Amino acid sequence: MDDELETLLRRHYRRAADDIHATRDLIERSQATGRAAGPHRRGSWLRRWTVPAVAAAVTVAVIVAVTMILWPAPERPRPIAPPPSPRPVPASEPPLPTSKGTPAPPTARPGRPSSLPVAPPSVRPGDKHGPKPGEVVIPKPVDSSAPPGVPPTAGTPPTAKPSKPRRSPGR
Amino acid sequence: MEVTFEEFVAATAGRLLRTAVFLVYDRHLAEDLLQIAYERVAKRWKRLAKDNPEAYARRVLVNLAIDEKKRRARRGDLPVGSLADVERLARAPVSDGVPTGDLDEVLRTLPVKQRAVVVLRYWCDLSEQEIAQTLGISRGTVKSHTARAMAALRAHMEEGRADGR
Incomplete structure (x- = not known):
C-alpha cells in the first residue's frame, strides 16, 4: 500500500512539475536581486551598524551627562562633636583612657555615659588591692560624705551617670 | 571552475x-x-x-x-x-x-510541515537525514510527520476507492 502511494506521489509531482516553469522575467529579477544584495557587503555592513553604534554612543553620553549634573555632591566630612556639656571643659584636661589599667583623670565629665571603668584618682600606698598590670580598676567614690553603710557601686565612676540602678551586693 | x-x-x-x-x-x-x-x-x-x-x-x-x-x-x-x-x-x-488535481486537494489540507516532508521526500528525493537537516528537526520527527501525512493520503485513497465502487 505504501509503495503504491509513494509511486503515486512521485508520478504526481513529476506530472505537475511539467506545468510549472520559471519565466525569463523571474530569472532576471532573481539575478538582479542577487547583484543588488551581493557585491558591496562591507558597505552594507557599515551601513547596517553605523546608526545603532551612534545611537548607543549618544545614549551613553546623555546618561553620563545627566548623572554628572544630578548626582548629589558629597558632604564634607565633619568631626564628630561631643554632646553639649553643661559646663565648659578645661582645655588642659588630659584625654580619656583608652586602654585597660591606664590611670584615669580624677573627674569625668558629667552627662557623658561611658561603659569604660575609670580608675581612681590615686592608689593609696597601704592598699593591698592596688591595680595590677592588666587588671580593671574599680573606681571608688571620692565623696567622703557617703553613708558608711552603703558600699560603693562597682564599675561605676564616681561622677559618671549610671546607666541603670544597681542593687547593692548582699541584698 | x-x-x-x-x-x-x-x-x-x-x-x-x-x-x-x-x-x-x-x-x-x-x-x-x-x-x-x-x-x-x-x-x-x-x-x-x-x-x-x-x-x-x-x-x-x-x-x-x-x-x-x-x-x-x-x-x-x-x-x-x-x-x-x-x-x-x-x-x-x-x-x-x-x-489542481485530486491528490493536490489532499496535499493542500496537510499541515505545512507534513506537506514539506512529503515534498522533500517525493519531489526532491531527499533522505530522512537530509530532510531533518533541511527542516532543522530530528529524524524521529521526520518519520512521524511522514507517517501522519501518508495516513491522511491513504485514507483519501481508500475513500476514493469506496466512492468509485
Missing part, C-alpha cells in the same frame, strides 16, 4: 520554483519566497559557492514557506493589496501554474 550567482539562478530557478509551488500552492507567493531565498544566497555567495548553494536555497525556501503559513494564520488571512492586484488575480486562471 566556480559558477557565478547568475549561472546558479538560471540553473536552479525552475526546480526551486516547483518546490516552492508544491509547498505553498500559490504561484505568486512561491515566486516571492524564491526571490527572498535567492537574495539570502547572494549575501552569502562567496562562502556558499564552494559548498552546496542549492541545498541552502532549498532550506531557506522551505523555512520561509513554513513561516509564511504561520504568519498568515496570525494575520487571519486578511486581504491586502491594491485594487489593481485584485483585478489581476481575478483575471488570472484558477490553475495559474498551480496543480
